[in-house]
Amino acid sequence: MRAKRLTWKLLQQLPPAPAEFEDVEPSEPDDDATPPPAVSDYVWESVKTVKNSFGLYREYPSIPTHDPDRNLSLADQSNIPAPAQNPSTLLPGARLSPASALTSITSPGFVHPFKNSTIFGFMNWMWSGFIMKSIAEVQRLIDFIVSDDFKKEDLIGFNLKAETAKFDRTLGGGVADALGNASGVTDGWKETEVEIEVPDGKKRGASEPLPVFSVPGLHFRNLTQTVKMVLQDRSARFFHYTPFKQFWQRSSDDPPQRIYNELYSSPAYIRAHEKVQRLPAELNCTLERVVAALMFWSDSTHLANFGTASLWPVYLFFGNQSKWVRGKPRAGACHHVAYMPKVRISAYHLTCH
Numbered sequence: 001m002r003a004k005r006l007t008w009k010l011l012q013q014l015p016p017a018p019a020e021f022e023d024v025e026p027s028e029p030d031d032d033a034t035p036p037p038a039v040s041d042y043v044w045e046s047v048k049t050v051k052n053s054f055g056l057y058r059e060y061p062s063i064p065t066h067d068p069d070r071n072l073s074l075a076d077q078s079n080i081p082a083p084a085q086n087p088s089t090l091l092p093g094a095r096l097s098p099a100s101a102l103t104s105i106t107s108p109g110f111v112h113p114f115k116n117s118t119i120f121g122f123m124n125w126m127w128s129g130f131i132m133k134s135i136a137e138v139q140r141l142i143d144f145i146v147s148d149d150f151k152k153e154d155l156i157g158f159n160l161k162a163e164t165a166k167f168d169r170t171l172g173g174g175v176a177d178a179l180g181n182a183s184g185v186t187d188g189w190k191e192t193e194v195e196i197e198v199p200d201g202k203k204r205g206a207s208e209p210l211p212v213f214s215v216p217g218l219h220f221r222n223l224t225q226t227v228k229m230v231l232q233d234r235s236a237r238f239f240h241y242t243p244f245k246q247f248w249q250r251s252s253d254d255p256p257q258r259i260y261n262e263l264y265s266s267p268a269y270i271r272a273h274e275k276v277q278r279l280p281a282e283l284n285c286t287l288e289r290v291v292a293a294l295m296f297w298s299d300s301t302h303l304a305n306f307g308t309a310s311l312w313p314v315y316l317f318f319g320n321q322s323k324w325v326r327g328k329p330r331a332g333a334c335h336h337v338a339y340m341p342k343v344r345i346s347a348y349h350l351t352c353h
Contacts, residue, residue, distance in 0.1 A: 046061075058265075066241060068322075114163060116151070118154035119155070121149060127164075190219070190221065194218050195212050217341040235331065238321060240264040243269050245258065263319035295319050311339055312340040314336070315337065
């Protein structure tokens with residue numbers, strides 16, 4: 001049977017991988033961490049790459065320590081069907097690790113909040129994977145049972161309901177691990193009440209307070225912990241932390257033209273990066289200074305085809321991630337950080353309060 005091939009109308013010429021840098025000698029890795037430059041020492045070094053087949057090249061402030069585009073594939077930016085994979089590898093964002101990953105548990109906090117690897121494995125199998133336990137899901141359980149982490153004596157006194165309640169408390173950040181640290185799942189949601197000062201149209205002096213309207217039911221989670229959680233996630237391997245200017249040059253005789261296509265190559269991001277580099281150095285800190293580009297959106301969502309049920313979420317994207325990856329529905333690039341309640345203020349309520 002003759003293999004089907006796409007016609008020339010459907011074939012697209014994809015851009016090549018990022019080019020190498022011009023006239024830059026590769027440096028040997030240094031075991032000793034290099035301290036960040038002093039405030040007055042920072043300059044944009046204009047390290048350029050060679051032009052690719054489209055005439056595009058980049059200008060960096062220095063050689064980036066991490067270039068995610070080198071490992072970025074077409075499948076990471078599109079919904080092209082991929083070859084069949086083991087179901088245990090399809091859940092990188094699961095709360096619990098796949099059972100096949102339990103082959104070497106050395107850290108005392110790895111099985112937190114459970115007492116041992118056996119209980120952890122069973123809870124992992126129950127609360128991760130697919131809802132319908134198929135042949136592949138049962139095989140995943142069998143793989144755990146035959147592993148060295150399974151010990152039948154650990155199941156003495158096991159109570160599934162109690163362990164599930166413990167897991168729920170951990171997700172809310174209310175359980176410390178064996179080392180006394182706070183729960184590793186620090187993206188737990190909290191609820192609070194917001195007080196809003198409402199103008200009532202009356203003349204008031206500087207010391208006279210305005211009427212206060214209390215709005216209960218604002219659900220939110222800690223923004224700092226959310227950023228930390230995302231940067232520790234597997235998807236952060238595609239984040240850009242070093243800005244660059246991208247140019248297009250038709251030929252060596254033509255002047256280069258600036259290309260604006262990503263947030264991390266925009267003038268605003270470059271200015272923020274330079275501002276961070278010029279901040280006073282932290283004492284004994286040798287870490288690289290980078291900018292986390294937080295992008296917030298908020299709009300009302302309708303939850304059902306029939307009825308009036310709705311939510312008003314506040315969600316977060318990271319500008320460090322390419323817009324092509326960020327726009328992929330399965331990329332998990334959208335992070336909810338708050339849910340705002342709807343407010344209806346009546347004249348009677350303001351008059352009475």
